[in-house]
Amino acid sequence: MIHVNDLHFAYGSNAHDTLKGLNFNIDPGEIFGFLGPSGAGKSTTQKILIGVLKSYRGSVKVNGLDLKQLNSEFYESIGVAFETPNLYSKFSALENLEFFAQFYGGKTRNPLELLAAVGLDDAAKTRVSDFSKGMKVRLNFCRSLLNNPQLLFLDEPTAGLDPVNLRRMEALILAEKEQGKTICITTHDMHVADTLCDRVAFIVDGEVSLIDSPRDLKLQHGERFVDIEYRDGDSLKTSSIAMDKLGKNDNLQRILAKHYVETMHSREASLEDVFVKTTGRSLQ
Amino acid sequence: MRLLAAIDRDIRFQFRHGFYYAYLVLTVLYIITLRLLPENLVHPALTLILFTDICALGFFFIGAIVLLERGQNLTQSLFVTPLRLHEYLLAKILSFLFLSLLSAFLIMLGGSVGGQDLLWFIFGATMSALIYTLFGLVFAARAQHVNDYFVKALGVGLLISLPIFAYLRLFDTPLFHVFPTRATLILLDVLSTDYTISDKIFSVASLLIWFIVLSRFTYKRFDRYVRHPA
Known part of the structure; x- marks a missing residue:
């Protein structure tokens, strides 16, 4: 699904590369996690994969097509939930989802059903400015699913969630995988990586030091x-x-x-x- | 469909942030002012009201809107949907154009202002509103704070407004013909002053050229600093 070779990236005129030669593949239908501390390069990698950061060096291919050659149609097939919830604060949860749904050419998922799945059906008509951080994270997740994307990018998808909603979110992410979706997660939460990911890449200081399944890693090092x-x-x-x-x-x-x-x-x-x-x- | 959705959302966004209430109050105040003025001052006053405020509101507020959107991390989320950058920018300038023209129409209706050459006047008001908003967008693309935006935008705003001296017959120079605001002032003034057809055509051409140049420049700035920041 995604093939990355020798990926380098530097912000602005910074002489030092933030990403220093990343190599990895993400297979169709798997949940792939980037695990690393803050500032390791996880979110930068994700921003390159979703086409936000363009001035990278190296090769990034999605479904065999070079990312630099993809146009806006690419966004019909991906869903993105950034770490910081990005929502219209003076609009209700339902208004936010209905607005974003209008940008997609294909069939979109029912916003009310998505809100019900994350336990926000009672807050559908509440303004986002009145939401807690956890509620915004859940609404942000709904937004990323609107176009029923085959490729889903989730940046710290469980940040700010209470234990009940954490489990609910994990179940929902696994349900998306069951439907054949490919999911790329960036997290510094070891529990999330362990519970959800088929494979994890350890990333520190812009370098991937290891890629394997959490289970194999725990057995090999135990x-x-x-x-x-x-x-x-x-x-x-x-x-x-x-x-x-x-x-x-x-x-x-x-x-x-x-x-x-x-x-x-x-x-x-x-x-x-x-x-x-x-x-x-x-x-x- | 995407463009209409974006325009609809921008108008609602401006409404919920109080822009329409603010301009309703201003519109009423301007109508009262026009009605109180002697007849010979009504048209010049209308020209100045439109030039300094109603057509320029996009210039003042687009920075605030873009920074509000950035503050809510909305630009990031909009550009990972199929929404194109030109659709995002068109929605911004057309939504402000709608507010400008609505306000201008109500002021003219309430102030009972009209006259011949109305088509030239409408074209001037429309192009002025579009160009002012584009100027604002150019500075909003890189602004980090509202103060940052206003300091830079206000400087350029004052600079491009210099042809107002020619309109007030205080000072004139052929250089003013390069400014888009010279063309704006001529077309906003056609209801009360007889300008030659060449003056009008030159003004239209000037505004069209400024619109094309600023559109391309704005697109490049947003592509570099907002859609693909690095």
Whole structure:
């Protein structure tokens, strides 16, 4: 779907490149995440992919076509939700969606159904200026889906959401993937990358240091042990057992047979651990 | 369809930000002023009202509108839809043209002002409103704050308004014929003054040339600094 080769970019007359030779592919139907701290180049990369920043060096192809040769028709097939919600504050949620829907030549999705999907149906006629940040983020997401795009770009799609709406948003993004959409997410939220992305690219200081699936990364960088907490009389005890030949481990069999097990966890790495280990930087 | 939607939204945007209420009040005040003036001063006063305010409102307010849109991150979101840049810009200038002409029409109706050569006059008012808004857009493209916009735009606004001295018969120079405002003042004044046909045709040509040049310049500035900023 998207092929990027040796992508460089510098803002204005800045002598230093913000992006320093990025190479990656995004396959059709996958959720691809850019994971990195603020200022790493995630949003810059996304702005190039959506055609906002033009003066890049290198090659960017979408569906086999060079991005520099694409015209405004390109925007019929993509949806974009920027990190900062971009909405008419003196207009209602419904008015905002109806306005943007008029720009698309093809069939657009029902604004009221989109608002209901993100839990904003009761606020459809409320002015956006009266919305909380989380409500604006959800409305912004609706706006990006209006034209039922095959390619969706979401910049920090869960920023400012409470836990209930965070889960709702994650489910909606996964539902879009189920419909065959290709989704590109930029985030510094390790949980979002871990939960949603088929593959993540670690990006720091304008360079991609690694691309893989979150699951594989966590397994590759974890330790093959199981940590068990169990009760032995009144005391809480812990034991770490190697996962190789786990079924034949006498210690595990003894604990399972004689004690009340409270927790049992495999010791794979967290995505954040892998990020820190690989890049030498934290996600904040 | 996209252009009509954009014009409709710009007019509603201006309405909700109070522009129409402000110009309703001003229109009423101008009508009262015209009705109180002696008959020989009505036409010159109308010319000055249109020249300094009604036709120039796009010049004053387009900076505020563009900066308001930027403040709400709207330009970014508009340019990742199929909306073309020329449609975005046309919507801006046509929506202000609508407000200018509506206000001018009401003032002329309320002030009972009319006369021959009305077509020349309407063309002058229309082109003046378009050109003033384009001048404003040129400066709005790079402005970061409203103050920044007004400092730069006001300087140029005063400069291009210099032909007002010729209109008031205080000072004249052939150089003024290069200014679009010279043409504007001639066409806005045709209701009360007999100008030669060559004066009128020269004014129309001048305004058309300014319109074409400013349109292209505005498009390039917005493409570089607003649609594809880097």
